[in-house]
């Protein structure tokens with residue numbers, strides 16, 4: 001189990017700061033941080049690559065004075081590959097921006113096919129020894145890559161403590177192999193984009209089309225499938241029926257799902273944040289869970305033997 005420096009358990013949700021400095025001003029980001037703390041969130045996620053360093057810098061400022069109570073995860077290797085020289089340069093910069101000697105959890109941001117995992121994981125092992133990080137994680141890895149990394153890590157006396165895949169009602173691939181692999185290997189899952197980058201708030205079903213999917217071609221493509229938009233429309237309808245915000249339902253559904261990954265939630269301002277945080281205390285009935293679960297197709301099992309799917 002991952003814990004803060006002061007030994008506390010991590011909160012039920014993590015807050016992701018990818019919007020700090022892009023879409024969220026300094027004041028808005030500070031208010032969002034304060035509201036998360038008031039809701040007892042103690043886990044914040046950032047990355048070397050986010051917003052030219054503002055995400056890490058602002059997070060470092062906001063958590064000043066309560067460092068030991070906060071669990072900070074960051075990521076390196078999104079750009080420049082996962083060879084030790086690049087990772088060292090990025091980690092050094094991240095620690096300076098965050099004004100921290102130690103980052104609690106450091107993820108490799110994505111798999112690099114051009115660098116042997118042995119090299120990268122030896123580097124992680126050295127960082128743990130030097131106490132520049134407390135835990136090692138991987139993000140955007142396929143299940144086979146996670147498994148391979150864990151076995152290499154074991155030979156180095158290292159543990160892959162966490163994985164960070166994408167997961168939401170409209171992105172369910174992780175259910176097939178990533179979550180079961182992580183459960184089997186005792187790797188904690190912190191899953192990102194619980195609202196499908198905003199799609200599941202229902203706002204793209206209305207006239208106002210202001211948000212990431214309208215402004216960012218990469219995200220528009222990621223969520224461009226018509227079926228995903230149909231799911232968002234259906235979730236919105238259900239939310240009207242139950243008088244609960246669709247963002248609350250989308251996040252609470254993850255928290256109640258079979259493998260119960262920790263959702264990495266996010267919002268650009270406190271208005272957006274309120275329905276997201278409401279999911280913390282939303283007691284979803286089994287019936288409502290099933291209704292939401294049936295709004296999106298379940299991915300086929302890894303064997304493709306549909307008749308054996310439970």
Ligand SMILES: NC(=O)c1ccc[n+]([C@@H]2O[C@H](COP(=O)([O-])OP(=O)(O)OC[C@H]3O[C@@H](n4cnc5c(N)ncnc54)[C@H](OP(=O)(O)O)[C@@H]3O)[C@@H](O)[C@H]2O)c1
Pocket residue numbers: 015016017018019023045046109139140164191192193194195196197198199201203210211212213247264265266267268271272273275276
């Ligand atoms: N490892 C990785 O590769 C990776 C990738 C992505 C994210 N992450 C992490 O996961 C965190 C969360 O990811 P995400 O931002 O994609 O999560 P998300 O929860 O799927 O999307 C959050 C976005 O949805 C919109 N939104 C949120 N609440 C809303 C509301 N009530 N009404 C209307 N719109 C609302 C906002 O964007 P707009 O207002 O702009 O629409 C907000 O920034 C990130 O901060 C980051 O830490 C990691």
